[in-house]
Amino acid sequence: MIQRGGEIVLHLLENVRHKTIRPIIEAGIKAGSLIYTDEYTIYEALESWGYGHKTVCHGKGEYARDEDGDGHCEVHVNTVEGFWSLLRSWLRPHRGISQEKLPGYLAFFQVVHNFRRRGRALLGALTALLLSPPRNPA
Numbered sequence: 001m002i003q004r005g006g007e008i009v010l011h012l013l014e015n016v017r018h019k020t021i022r023p024i025i026e027a028g029i030k031a032g033s034l035i036y037t038d039e040y041t042i043y044e045a046l047e048s049w050g051y052g053h054k055t056v057c058h059g060k061g062e063y064a065r066d067e068d069g070d071g072h073c074e075v076h077v078n079t080v081e082g083f084w085s086l087l088r089s090w091l092r093p094h095r096g097i098s099q100e101k102l103p104g105y106l107a108f109f110q111v112v113h114n115f116r117r118r119g120r121a122l123l124g125a126l127t128a129l130l131l132s133p134p135r136n137p138a
Contacts, residue, residue, distance in 0.1 A: 021042065025046075034051070035051050038056060056076055056077060087109055112126075
């Protein structure tokens with residue numbers, strides 16, 4: 001999940017079923033929010049769960065849609081598609097990652113992406129994170 005201009009939140013799921021994704025969506029997205037997805041059928045329940053929902057149909061060659069005629073394509077999933085493209089490129093040199101280690105790689109990439117820093121600026125941010133006191137989950 002990603003809010004445009006916001007942070008990415010990754011969850012490695014055992015399967016993609018309503019009972020698996022619903023709690024994650026409800027924990028991470030405010031009820032009533034408008035959610036943009038592709039046409040994958042798992043998302044058809046979003047409106048019944050209390051969310052607005054708009055889709056683009058990749059199967060019909062649609063990747064973005066301007067619904068109000070202002071020249072700006074409001075309906076798209078390009079933000080998350082771009083993230084997946086970056087992740088695949090980052091993982092490719094590793095030539096396969098075990099299922100056991102994949103959560104660690106995903107967590108690291110999530111943190112790096114959300115810092116929005118590269119090079120030495122990223123190193124400083126990661127060092128500060130590692131040296132900061134643990135957060136109290138309460």
